[in-house]
Amino acid sequence: MIILTNNPDVETKLKDQNILRIDGTYRDVLVKARDLVHQGHRLLTHPLMGSLKPNETPYRTIAVSSEQGALDTDSLMLIENAIGTFDKFAQVTRPDRGVNTPERMLADFRMIDLSLITSALEGF
Amino acid sequence: MIKVVHYINQFYAGKGGEEMANIPPEKVKGFVGPGMAFNAAFGGEAEIVATVFCGDSYFNENKEAIDTVIDMIAEEKPDIVICGPAFNAGRYGVACGTVASEVKARLGIPTLTGMYDENPGVDMFKSKTIIMKTKDSAAGMRKAVAAMAPVALRMAKGEELGSAAAEGYFPTGIRKDLFEEKRGSERAVDMLLKKLAGEPFETEYPMPQFDRVQPNPAVADLAHAKVALVTSGGIVPKGNPDHIESSSASHYGKYDIDGVTVLTDKTYETAHGGYDPVYANADPNRVLPVDVMREFEKEGRIGELSHYYYATVGNGTAVASAKKFADTFSKELIADGVQAVILTST
Amino acid sequence: MKLELGIIKITDIQFAAESKVEGSTLYVNKDELKALILEDETLASCELDIARPGESVRITPVKDVIEPRVKVSGEGGVFPGWMAKVKTVGSGRTNVLKGAAVVTTGKIVGFQEGIIDMCGEGAKYTPFSQLNNLVVCVEPVEGTLQHAYEKAVRIAGLKAATYLGKLAKDIEAGEIRTYETPSVSEGIKLYPDLPRVGYVLMLQSQGLLHDTYVYGVDAKQSLTTMIYPTETMDGAIISGNCVSACDKNTTYHHLNNPVIEDLYARHGKDLNFVGVIITNENVYLADKERSSDWSAKLCEFLGLDGAIISQEGFGNPDTDLIMNCKKIEAKGVKTVIITDEYAGQDGASQSLADADVAANACVTGGNANTVIHLPKLDKVIGHIEYVDKIAGGWSGSLQEDGSIIAELQVITGATNEMGFNKFSAR
Secondary structure, eight states: OEEEEOOHHHHHHTTTSEEEEOOSOHHHHHHHHHHHHHTTOOBOBOTTOSSSOTTTOOOOEEEEOSSOOSOOHHHHHHHHHHHHHHHHHHTSOOTTSGGGOOHHHHHHHHHHHHHHHHHHTTTO | OEEEEEEEETTTTTSOSGGGTTOOOEEEESOOTTHHHHHHHTTTSEEEEEEEEEOHHHHHHOTTHHHHHHHHHHHTOOSEEEEEEEETOHHHHHHHHHHHHHHHHHHOOOEEEEEOTTOHHHHHHTTTSEEEEOOSSGGGHHHHHHHHHHHHHHHHTTOOOOOHHHHTBOOOSOOOEEEOSSOHHHHHHHHHHHHHHTOOOOOSSOOOOOOOOOOOOOOSOGGGOEEEEEESBOEEETTOTTOOOSSSOSOOEEEEOTTOOSOOTTTEEEOOSSSOTHHHHHOGGGTSOHHHHHHHHHHTSSSEEOSEEEEOBOSSOOHHHHHHHHHHHHHHHHHTTOOEEEEEOO | OEEEEEEEEOOEEEEOSSOEEETTEEEEOHHHHHHHHTTSTTEEEEEEEEEOTTSSEEEESEEEEEOOEEEEESSSOSSBTTTBOSOOOSSEEEEEEETEEEEEEOOSSTTOOOBEESSSGGGGTOGGGGSEEEEEEEEEOTTOOHHHHHHHHHHHHHHHHHHHHHTTTTOOOSEEEEEEOOOHHHHHHHOTTSOEEEEEEEEEOSSTTEEEEETTEEGGGSOSEEEOHHHHHTTSEEEEEOSOGGGOOOHHHHHTOHHHHHHHHHBTTTBEEEEEEEEEEOSBHHHHHHHHHHHHHHHHHTTOSEEEEEOOSSSHHHHHHHHHHHHHHHTTOEEEEEEEEOOOTTSOSOSOSOOOTTOOSEEEEEETTOEEEEOOOSEEEEOHHHHHHHHTTSTTOBOTTSOEEEEGGGBTTTTOTTOOSSEEEO
16 A cells, blocks of 8 residues: 655654655645556545545545556546545635644644544554 | 617528528617517517627638627627527527627626527537527427516516526526525435436436446457547648637538648648647647558558548537537448547547 | 434523423523533533524534433433443433534634524524524643544533433423334335335544444444434434534434434335435545445345435545445435535536436535625634634635625534535525
């Protein structure tokens, strides 16, 4: 399994996993996941996990398979829809969300992202 | 008094049928043809001050026709513009849809047209103007006028329209808020009982349309197959002889490439208005790979390249139009003995 | 299984020296209830307040809303696994303080949303503006982690609701509503000609602050399973979800599940309401496959003709919704789905993150991106500093006159995906 993340807490806490650190935005993580899907990796977790909207949290973590096979169309549809949804929400900017989020709130966003991916991967 | 301008085609203007489809835009004072029924239906609240008409072929083949029509309409300073109704007439539908959406966009005046479900204009313009549902032929004129006139009056007065289902127009794709009579769960139970009984029911959120086509099995013997090229990338002979529109294409072109081994910037270009054309114009093979196909032909990897290729512009072109194009040229491809088609896009 | 709900109408809440229900007024001894809530060592302080319909009051950030209920007879107690043993509930008689609710607030994370306005524009969109609310506002001791604090707030709400419910244990209710579900075989004999209808209830289960519990079990760790509809009326399902205010199913929604009520209303007349299938909305895609396979399998197993599927949340759950719908339809079972939309402020964007042609019968709770104007209210219960954050629906949303322009998604229960409201979109 490869874990794509732009969340430093995930990188620290799940350091035993195969982490692919993305130095970029939520969208950059989605796009990287799409590139990997194009190369035959499968999505393992939902790219829009959590109820936080893409214009609220700046953090995103997605698990994909390490194995590469034939193109997985379900994964492709999911990631394409997720990017479409992201772009839809990106049209509405929130002044104290996303890039302008205060640090205390950022810590909460990181924590939620970490806890969601951790509970998703329990038992793996 | 509410001022209305009515747009119609040469046929409804009483100029003649197909033989007169090439007449340029004209304007006359007052109503013409179906305008009489509209005027009567307005019940004295509104009046058609002018009627603009144009031949359907002329409108669709001359890019400047729309500008002329808009100027003619603007001079009248109308409160609303009614186009058609066009029923199931395809070119008339496209003309009505174009006039209605452009008037709304450029002049900020409310517009209304009417079409039959299968008119390609519906898919092309339903998000840009209000299109009332009509029957498929002029036999439905009385009903169409009765439905359109009151809606036109309310639009002219600046009133909000109700939902598409309640008012009888094609859903615009714009979601409108409302408070229903019953709560959601009760509506769900009602809907389920109808669905179970095989009765008609109306979903509150129509899913986006997916037209999935199962791919055919692989061509077994490519070395002896006749292969054709089809593109939505707009590659046409230099000068765009068929005037394929740079967006919302209303037709396609069929071009002979017998003996052509490579497309050059001297002989071909792209008509597509949706991407930077520099690289396609410099080397049109990038979009329509005639050069590689000829190599494959020579190497015996394919049997032969078909003499004709088909091209249109996929930029904002309605799915219904694209389907119509393919319906027609697929039959020609089969008649030509083509066994495989390579579709290229941009 | 048969349950009687004894409806005791509450039209006012007052603080008083003695906690009791008298007439239609609920009297609460503030100190006694506070002391009970503060038995939890995680909590440092507890404030109680009252918000009545029509008052110029804003409650925020709302975590949960809970209706006070008490078991009068029959097995088990309300909120099994939390406030009572895990004995199966849903039979006998339960008294309900109808018109009253416990609302919990707490700043568990910095981005929490959830507004209940008791008057004005916002009140139109939340059903909780119509209730007499006892608001429980608790603060944790220093250094409490978010997950521990979330649990403490959750328990505080259940405790308060149970405490209030018990006040009505010996009251003879003015109105009795009876709900009964026969066994599968009895149902077939009783209603041989009626279509067999089930309810697929999707539970939020993505992880921290996104959880739902069934008899104390985290729904994330459960396979898709079945319960009697009446079990939900005794608090078998409770909410641990704090995110996505407009489309989260609070405990109040679970206790008063509108799909269950409306299916019962037609039960034995137009349909045979067979039972409830509960399934989850996990993040791991293999879990989604398994859970939706099981939903479809159970629909088939029960020989259903039709099913209503309800959802909770946005994005990830859209995928579960569509998978459930597709697979259940593929079994030949007709479905209606209930969802809400994020169609953009102009209503022009695609509403769901996932879609399929099988979902041809859809009921919507409206567009959560709809922009609303909330007036300045006299009093805020909860954490006023968060109003600014919530107000940041987007730039310029906090007006000079103190009013707020925000998207509907900040209003608790506004676009509920069980179909609790009349608000919708076309």
